[in-house]
Amino acid sequence: MSVVDVTSLDQFLKLARTDAGDKLVVLFFYMTWMEACKVLKEVVYALSRSVDKRRSNFLQINVEKNAKIVELLGITQLPAFFLVRNGVVIKALAGVDPREILDAYQECVTNVETLKLIRPEKPRKITSTSDGIEGDEEDNDELLEPGERTEEDVYEGLNKLVNAAPVMVFLKGSASHPRCKFSTQMVKMLRENNIKFGFFDILKDRITRELLKEFSDWPTFPQLYINGQFEGGVDILKESLQEDPQFLRKKLFL
Numbered sequence: 001m002s003v004v005d006v007t008s009l010d011q012f013l014k015l016a017r018t019d020a021g022d023k024l025v026v027l028f029f030y031m032t033w034m035e036a037c038k039v040l041k042e043v044v045y046a047l048s049r050s051v052d053k054r055r056s057n058f059l060q061i062n063v064e065k066n067a068k069i070v071e072l073l074g075i076t077q078l079p080a081f082f083l084v085r086n087g088v089v090i091k092a093l094a095g096v097d098p099r100e101i102l103d104a105y106q107e108c109v110t111n112v113e114t115l116k117l118i119r120p121e122k123p124r125k126i127t128s129t130s131d132g133i134e135g136d137e138e139d140n141d142e143l144l145e146p147g148e149r150t151e152e153d154v155y156e157g158l159n160k161l162v163n164a165a166p167v168m169v170f171l172k173g174s175a176s177h178p179r180c181k182f183s184t185q186m187v188k189m190l191r192e193n194n195i196k197f198g199f200f201d202i203l204k205d206r207i208t209r210e211l212l213k214e215f216s217d218w219p220t221f222p223q224l225y226i227n228g229q230f231e232g233g234v235d236i237l238k239e240s241l242q243e244d245p246q247f248l249r250k251k252l253f254l
Contacts, residue, residue, distance in 0.1 A: 024056045027080075029061050029063050088174075091164055164198050165197060172201070172221055
C-alpha cells in the first residue's frame with residue numbers, strides 16, 4: 001500500500017521519526033464520516049503514487065482511533081495535513097483543499113533541497129562543542145564548517161526555511177513538548193489565539209540555530225516569523241498582543 005494506516009502511537013513514532021531518516025513524511029489526519037476527508041484521502045493516495053518512495057513516506061491517521069497522536073500534535077481541526085522531516089513539523093495545514101496539499105508538498109520538497117545550501121554535504125572539519133545556551137541540556141552534536149557556501153546561498157536557504165509556513169516558530173523542543181519556559185509561553189500564546197503554525201526544534205540542528213541568530217539579528221529563542229518576516233521573541237509577542245489582541249490575525253492578512 002502506498003499510504004500506511006497508523007494504528008498506534010508506537011507505530012506512529014517509529015514510522016514518522018525513528019525509521020524515517022531524512023525522508024519527507026506526509027501525515028493525513030481524518031475521520032471516516034467526513035466528506036471533506038474522503039476527498040482529500042483520494043488526493044493523498046494519488047500524490048503518494050506519483051512521487052519517489054525513496055524520498056517520502058505517507059501515513060494516514062484515523063483520529064477517532066488514535067487519541068494519543070491527536071493530543072501529541074494538538075490537532076483541533078479536520079481534515080489536517082502535516083509534513084515532517086527529521087522529527088520536525090515543517091508544514092501544518094487544516095481544512096485544506098486539494099491544491100493546497102499539492103502546493104505544500106512541493107514547497108517542502110523544495111525546502112528540503114534548499115537545506116543543502118545551509119548544510120554542506122562534505123564539511124571540511126567536524127568538531128564537538130556546546131554553545132552554552134541557558135536552559136539547554138548539553139547537546140554534543142557536530143558543528144560543520146561552512147565549506148564552499150556563499151552568503152547568497154545561506155540567505156536563500158534560511159529565507160525559504162522561515163517561509164515554510166505562514167507562521168513559523170523556531171523554539172527549543174517541539175510544540176507538544178517545549179523544552180524551556182519561553183518556548184512554552186510562545187506556543188501557549190499562539191494556541192490561545194487559534195493560530196496554526198509550523199515549528200522547528202533548534203536544539204536538533206546547531207548549524208541552523210547559529211545561522212538564524214545572524215539572520216534575524218536576534219540572539220535568543222524562541223523566534224517568531226509571520227509571512228517570512230521576523231517578529232521577535234516571546235516578550236515582544238506578549239507586548240504586541242497586550243496592545244492589540246488582534247495583532248496576530250492582522251499580521252497574517254497584511
